Amino acid sequence: MSNLVNVTVTINGEERSAEVEPRMLLVHFIRDVLGITGSHIGCDTSQCGNCTILVDGRAAKSCTLLAVHVDGSELITVEGLGTVENLHPVQRGFWEEHGLQCGYCTPGAMIASIELLAQNPTPTDEEIREGLEGVICRCTGYEFIVNAVRRASEIMREENAVKGVK
Ligand code: FES
Ligand code: FES
Structure with missing residues (x-):
């Protein structure tokens, strides 16, 4: 008898289903089963945050969840943020602001930034550092990342001003 479990998610706006082992980590489900590889695995200790995605609008390290945990959820990975023609403000x-060097941590850093800016649209540099403390950048480009998030905050305010949003 098969012990596979059906998992259905909406990921980057598209519904996807697959049969998986109950022990499969979410990050492996996204990368290896669904073939969406922008979320990176940077550690095996749940520390680096490079695998961070949005699960029902909240940032989560996808290596700390099982695929079966998110059955029925809406997931956003870096691929779902924007297009080349229409980049997300982050x-x-x-x-x-050149907020990346090798780019390995960047998908997780951008997703964590989105949650940070949703909770605090005008963070100070200190608040940006605190908000992104769960993401490790092995290139140590932290100053550039802080500049990038500060700029993203400005862009969001500029876009809202154009739209008349207060
Ligand atoms: S891979 Fe490092 S926290 Fe998930
Ligand atoms: S840009 Fe290389 S790990 Fe962050």
């Missing part, structure tokens, strides 16, 4: 901030 992507624009990282682009404009």
Whole structure:
């Protein structure tokens, strides 16, 4: 008798289903089963945050959850943020302020930044550092990442001003 379990998620706006072993980690489900590889595995101790995605709007380290935990959930990975023609404000901030070097931590850093800015649209540099403390950048480009998130905050305010949002 098979012990596989059906997991259905909406990921980056698309519904996907697969039969998986109950012990499968969410990050392996996303990368190896669904073939969406932007979320990176940077450690085996749940420390680096490079695998961070949005689960029902909240940032979560996808190596700390099982795929079966998120059955029925809405997931957003870095691939779901924007397009080349229409970058998400956080992507624009990282682009404009060179918020990456090798880029390995960048998907997790951008997702964590989105949650931070949703909770605190005008963070101080100290609050940005605290908000992103769960993401380790092995290139140690932290100053550039802080600049990128500060710029993303400005871009969001500029876009909201254009839209008339207060
Ligand atoms: S791979 Fe998930 S925290 Fe490092
Ligand atoms: S940019 Fe290389 S790990 Fe962060």
